[in-house]
Amino acid sequence: MTYGAANLSDDGTGAKSTLASTVYHQLRDDLLGGALETESKLRVEWVVSKYGAGASPVREALNRLASEGLLGRHDQRGFFIMPVSATELEELTRTRCWLEERALRESIAHRTAEWEEQLVLALHRLGRASRLSSQSSSSLNPEWEKVHRTFHRVLISACRSHWLVGFCDQLSDHAYRYRQMANDGESIQRDDFAEHRLIAENALDGNADGAVQALIDHYQLTAAMCMERFRQGEAPAGPGQRAQR
Amino acid sequence: MTYGAANLSDDGTGAKSTLASTVYHQLRDDLLGGALETESKLRVEWVVSKYGAGASPVREALNRLASEGLLGRHDQRGFFIMPVSATELEELTRTRCWLEERALRESIAHRTAEWEEQLVLALHRLGRASRLSSQSSSSLNPEWEKVHRTFHRVLISACRSHWLVGFCDQLSDHAYRYRQMANDGESIQRDDFAEHRLIAENALDGNADGAVQALIDHYQLTAAMCMERFRQGEAPAGPGQRAQR
DNA sequence: GTTGTAGAAATATTCGAATTCTCGCGATCG
DNA sequence: CGATCGCGAGAATTCGAATATTTCTACAAC
Numbered sequence: 285m286t287y288g289a290a291n292l293s294d295d296g297t298g299a300k301s302t303l304a305s306t307v308y309h310q311l312r313d314d315l316l317g318g319a320l321e322t323e324s325k326l327r328v329e330w331v332v333s334k335y336g337a338g339a340s341p342v343r344e345a346l347n348r349l350a351s352e353g354l355l356g357r358h359d360q361r362g363f364f365i366m367p368v369s370a371t372e373l374e375e376l377t378r379t380r381c382w383l384e385e386r387a388l389r390e391s392i393a394h395r396t397a398e399w400e401e402q403l404v405l406a407l408h409r410l411g412r413a414s415r416l417s418s419q420s421s422s423s424l425n426p427e428w429e430k431v432h433r434t435f436h437r438v439l440i441s442a443c444r445s446h447w448l449v450g451f452c453d454q455l456s457d458h459a460y461r462y463r464q465m466a467n468d469g470e471s472i473q474r475d476d477f478a479e480h481r482l483i484a485e486n487a488l489d490g491n492a493d494g495a496v497q498a499l500i501d502h503y504q505l506t507a508a509m510c511m512e513r514f515r516q517g518e519a520p521a522g523p524g525q526r527a528q529r
Numbered sequence: 530m531t532y533g534a535a536n537l538s539d540d541g542t543g544a545k546s547t548l549a550s551t552v553y554h555q556l557r558d559d560l561l562g563g564a565l566e567t568e569s570k571l572r573v574e575w576v577v578s579k580y581g582a583g584a585s586p587v588r589e590a591l592n593r594l595a596s597e598g599l600l601g602r603h604d605q606r607g608f609f610i611m612p613v614s615a616t617e618l619e620e621l622t623r624t625r626c627w628l629e630e631r632a633l634r635e636s637i638a639h640r641t642a643e644w645e646e647q648l649v650l651a652l653h654r655l656g657r658a659s660r661l662s663s664q665s666s667s668s669l670n671p672e673w674e675k676v677h678r679t680f681h682r683v684l685i686s687a688c689r690s691h692w693l694v695g696f697c698d699q700l701s702d703h704a705y706r707y708r709q710m711a712n713d714g715e716s717i718q719r720d721d722f723a724e725h726r727l728i729a730e731n732a733l734d735g736n737a738d739g740a741v742q743a744l745i746d747h748y749q750l751t752a753a754m755c756m757e758r759f760r761q762g763e764a765p766a767g768p769g770q771r772a773q774r
Numbered sequence: 775g776t777t778g779t780a781g782a783a784a785t786a787t788t789c790g791a792a793t794t795c796t797c798g799c800g801a802t803c804g
Numbered sequence: 805c806g807a808t809c810g811c812g813a814g815a816a817t818t819c820g821a822a823t824a825t826t827t828c829t830a831c832a833a834c
Contacts, residue, residue, distance in 0.1 A: 300825080301604045302787065304592075328816065338789045339817080340585050344592045347549075351596035359546045360795055362816060379692040382635075386627045447624040451696050545795075547817065573786065583819045584787080605825055607786060 304341035308348050311335065315354050315365065316457060318464040326355065326363045352454060354461075370514060373462055377507040380455045384503070385496050387440035387448050392492045399442040400488055406435040407484045411477050429460075435480060439487065439499075463506065466513035474505070549586035553593050556580065560599050560610065561702060563709040571600065571608045597699060599706075615759060618707050622752040625700045629748070630741050632685035632693050637737045644687040645733055651680040652729045656722050674705075680725060684732065684744075708751065711758035719750070 311331065314320055331342045350357040356364045391399070413428040433456065440452060479502045486495035556576065559565055576587045595602040601609045636644070658673040678701065685697055724747045731740035 299604060304787080305604055327814095329814095338787095340588070340788055343585070343817085344588060344787095347589045347592045348596050351593050359544060359550050360816065361797095375690050375692065379690040382631045382690075382693065383628070386631065390627075445620050445624045445627075447620065447700065448627065455692065549817080572784095574784090583817095585818055588787085589817095605786065606827095 302341065303337045304344035307331070307335045307337050307342055308345035311345055312349060312354065315349065316461050316464065318461065318467075321365065321465065324364050324367065326365055328362060353458065368462065368465065368514075370511060373507060373511060373514065376455060376458055376462070377503060380452070380459060381500050381503055383448060383452050383455065384436075384440060384499060387443040387445070387452055388487065388496055388499055389492050390443035390445070390448075391440045392442075392487055392490060392495060394442050394444055395487075395490075396442060399438070402438045402441070403435075403484055403488065406431070406438045407480060410435050410480050432480075433460075435484075439483065459503075459506070462510045462514070466510040466517075474509075479505075547586065548582045549589035552576070552580045552582050552587055553590035556590055557594060557599065560594065561706050561709065563706065563712075566610065566710065569609050569612065571610055573607060598703065613707065613710065613759075615756060618752060618756060618759065621700060621703055621707070622748060625697070625704060626745050626748055628693060628697050628700065629681075629685060629744060632688040632690075632697055633732070633741055633744055634737050635688035635690070635693075636685045637687075637732055637735060637740060639687050639689055640732075640735070641687060644683070647683045647686070648680075648729055648733065651676070651683045652725060655680050655725050677725075678705075680729075684728065704748075704751070707755045707759070711755040711762075719754075724750075 326346070328339055328342055328346070331346070332339055335342065346355060346363045347357075349355040350363060354366055356366050358364070409431045410428075413431045414425060436456065437449070437453070440449060443449065479498065483495055483498040483502060486492075486498055571591070573584055573587055573591070576591070577584055580587065591600060591608045592602075594600040595608060599611055601611050603609070654676045655673075658676045659670060681701065682694070682698070685694060688694065724743065728740055728743040728747060731737075731743055
């Protein structure tokens, strides 16, 4: 065995993953976690040396990430980390509200007993997990993030469109990126659980309008908080992105 | 000059494209055009020999296509052409109607003079291009397809969300694939231009409800026609897809 | 007949070495 | 002085050759 040493299992089914997929997931996590925002340009060689893989698999990973909008691509000029901006955050939030509203309405309209149970379960878990990491207050609790994401995914999972679910997922990733970036110490106190409970209860009651309103409020509040932080950290010309081209 | 010989310009800006991008576009066209539906499994070696490129660029192209849902991927087992089905067509159409409705409403709500002009222009061009190819009746006129796509893109272009436009584009690609597949000789006569004119005129008048209704009718009629053909060609077990795994 | 299995063949994946391209810099030409 | 042309250095891209994995086949055991 010469290369590809760190591959045990990928999805629990015992199927071995490719190096390309491994790099993809790692790099994606780093991108979303805001671990490498400092450099706008992403040199292949740099990724190769950091993640220990050849150019080919790295390049595959980069291509996937570019297709998802996390990276940009210029033929013959490599990849770059997609820049962030206030207007992009607005557009993202706007789109997210549109899609999630539709998804939630459909989900409620076609809800099943199983969906209700999953939702109750997701809400319960959300109540258990704490928002902030117990160790560092400057980063969110990864466990909470996981549960949180599951909650929102379950919420719209009955909408009868894997396309729509996928799109919402994708937007969710980008929103997560902004949230991570804007996360240096909590600002306003916020009762996360109450917000989610309001959404879930309305949904379970079949009150689509109420659920949608609560969901949109939830997203917009989050966006507003991000925006505030975003605007603060913008003027000092901090370690944000650099030369674009 | 040893490899990468067939690269003049890609986007008209004089920028040279990568082999990966070239293969991506070609393969994508073939996929959408229904040129190679016969084999569900897509061997890298086959693509390499057909498109004249090494494994690395081909693989990149495959990865991009997989991210768009045109191909599927199983780590260590390669890529396969995404199967088609009646239920998938339904889901696709449903999602498309949801997204395009929202996009159109927003587009109308935020329309500008330039948007109106582009729309008028797109409609005019649509009237000029004929639906069927002059040569072969079994394939659609590529010029018409181009103009048609432009029309629909323009229609929603003022919605203030590149995300939404992108999603609609993606769904549009998949719908196109189904349309191509279901295209062996015209069935019902259909006044395409009248349908599009109805949409455009309502949109230009600011009549969102009317425009949306016309647009949805348009999509659903198309889907219904595809579905009909689809069901016909299903029983004979024609040269459709083969072994899945 | 079914199940299991070693080995071969076919494929997919990855690497390391070219090859090609871009970008910056200094010289040269209007 | 501004614009253009060469000319490397540095990157990106691609190839051809390994390396790994899956799939197929023949054969044996139950």
